[in-house]
Amino acid sequence: MINQHSENIFHQSLETSSSDKSYKFSWFDWICLWYPPGWLVLFNRHWQHYHSDPDGWNWLEYVLFLIPGGFYLALLIRWLRLGCRSPRKEVGEFNPKYQQAFRQEILAPIVKYYFRGELQQIEHLPQTGPMIVAMNHAGMCFPWDFLTLGYLLSESQGWVVQPLANVSLFEHPWMIWWLPSQWSQVLGAVRAEIQDFETAIAQGKILLYAPEGIRGPGKGWQKRYQLQKFDISFIQLSDRYQIPIMPVVCIGSEFLHPWTVNSKKLQRIIRLPFLPISPLMFILLLFPSMGVWAMKTRLQYFIQPLEQQIHTGKDRADTYQKAQILRNKLQNQITRMLNNVNS
Template sequence: MMNFLQKPNEKIFGLKNLDKDTLIFRVLPRFLLEILRKYFRMEIIGAENIPRRGACVIAPNHSGYSGFDAFLLGHIVQQEGKRVPRVLTHHFWFLTETTAIPAQKMGFTEATYENGVNALKKGNAIVLFPEGEAGNFKPTTKRYQLQEFKRGFVRMALETQSPIVPVVILGAEETHINLKKLKFTKFLKGSVIPLPLNILPLPAKWRIKFLEPIHLPYKPSALEDAELVHEIAQDIQEKMQAAVEEEINKRGNPFL
């Protein structure tokens, strides 16, 4: 029961006692993410497949150019799985202190092999997008066509003997429309950026489905077998592509 003798500013979540960093980087983002969850009429399937403890590699498809899928998936894992994942994200977040400090405070980690393995060895769940920027920045004309998986997530799982939890995300492709993928040839050579049609997110329905964890039946030494690692990554990609297509057939119009 609320104590009505409290001052008004002491009633709401104890905000008076929170420091500035907690308010800006924890309370406010969670509040905004809950708004987005309702705005996208988000449906969560298979949350019971999120391991409640121990190391695991959560591997989703990547799309929509904005990074909303990374923010929202991390939030869903925290809400539904009752654990705080380490989200491995694009190195652009860490090029300057202006973006790196907020990213780190919100639980983002630069997507390197070493960072992923270190987090797993500490028993953490990590979120890692196997498609990388190729999936995130692909044009909308290729929506829901999974791009070739990088193999780092398989090597991480093998080295740390962690299960892989494939995740399919529908809705991000329609939320942010990307016209084209631009490649730098002179400055920042090798980098790519999107050419977006819209900045404000469109109200497409989102569906996030966690598939059953995959426990790889190999010893850590198997990560040196490039052919095997490639085959495992390819098999998981095909499994996720089939799941994506199945969910698309079920959902109908993404805006209704």
């Protein structure tokens, strides 16, 4: 059940803060922005600015994040402080005002100065939604390619964009300790389950979607920019609700966490959608708070013409064929763009 009391406090504090007490970067925040183990500190500090969270991290624990091995001590201290239990699991509802505050106050400097996000071929952007924004998703890391595209579309078009997110971002034990329990939901993430997906489409939302599913980020460095098999659910729902698909090609996302391979055995043991093994793993063991960090890169998004009036009928084979035709079209675009960059 939703913790109604905490939700009321959250909305009241957000209303007050958005008007006269918006989140301002301090010297400590700027250090965290340019020091990889500090990104998790930024996320939690911003949340606590707008939301009373007695189970959240505190100042001592934040400082420990920044010290090699200090995260483990911070985790122990927090666990003892909470009476040897996990943080409370609360169900949060999407709040566009908090999404806007997070976008403007936290995402903006990261997208502009770190990932250098750019929209290309903006003449293909429609005036408004609803729609399914289908993008090649990669990087084997926190979904920065999705967050960056959501930010750019919102800033450019004024859209309220919600990403379809793997279930582990909502309920995996690591996420419960890393981030506030309501964080993904309040920011607008929709669970990547067919019922939730269809409900969001039926409500006419603008959704960010990865047609490859978890196969995209899980394919590893050796298969970078090689699109994997597309799921067909987005084709079926586009046809059923007459919602157009806006394909987007992302160049640069494969470099968010380079030189990685996916350890499928370990991935299954710890119940993660993928587990990137790379030279950076040693650093991650010293600084687990870097789980939300990614390598500095340039993320370019090439908007493709809308795919409209997709008629699939009742034949699953025909639907699958249409999904793969779209996949081949995007793969050709990716290959052409990479050739232009290298030439």
